[in-house]
Amino acid sequence: DTGVSQNPRHKITKRGQNVTFRCDPISEHNRLYWYRQTLGQGPEFLTYFQNEAQLEKSRLLSDRFSAERPKGSFSTLEIQRTEQGDSAMYLCASSLGQGDATEAFFGQGTRLTVV
Amino acid sequence: EDQVTQSPEALRLQEGESSSLNCSYTVSGLRGLFWYRQDPGKGPEFLFTLYSAGEEKEKERLKATLTKKESFLHITAPKPEDSATYLCAELSGAGSYQLTFGKGTKLSVIP
Secondary structure, eight states: OOSOEEEOSEEEEOTTOOEEEEEEOOTTOOEEEEEEEOTTSOOEEEEEEETTEEEEEOTTOOTTEEEEOGGGSOEEEEEOSOOGGGOEEEEEEEEOOSSSOOOOEEOOOEEEEEO | OOOOEEEOSEEEEETTOOEEEEEEOOSTTEEEEEEEEEOTTSOOEEEEEEOSTTOEEEETTEEEEEOSSEEEEEEOSOOGGGOEEEEEEEEESTTOOOEEEOOOEEEEEEO
């Protein structure tokens, strides 16, 4: 399968715990994005990487969220001290971009439930 | 502030009954208008990108069009397997790669 891969698919955690999600983009895609989606809403942008550089972060992204993309390959999204409001589907997408707008391909997402 | 508005929120069609979904976007600075399909519990699946007013793209029973203020997703003779949520997103603003999504239109096609 050469699509965007996300792990785990589901995560249940207790409030206050830290969680980490992994995203493996489509091979050779230099752009990687994280989005969050809650029920009945469209995906909401969190952050964007071009290769290993994090170039854009949403103003809504609290200090408890951090993302990395070492060596410009896979990416991780960590949420510290989880809160019930963090419960959502976390989506990763990647695209091959050398100029302006290009289509982003999404993974299946990681569904986080904070209890 | 960027805003994408989709209508209707939900649409029920009989199999074979053609219709259109609407997406209104922020007028200034549009760099791309995207359509995605999303099935329950899955990530969005890319359908189309439109870049300028007057542009049209087709794929099977779907056709996307773009005007200066809105985009339409036309569904011709839909089948039950077309049932899904259709999301519209805009890319705007110089130097940003942030997609702003609408809430989607949930389409149900009844046999």
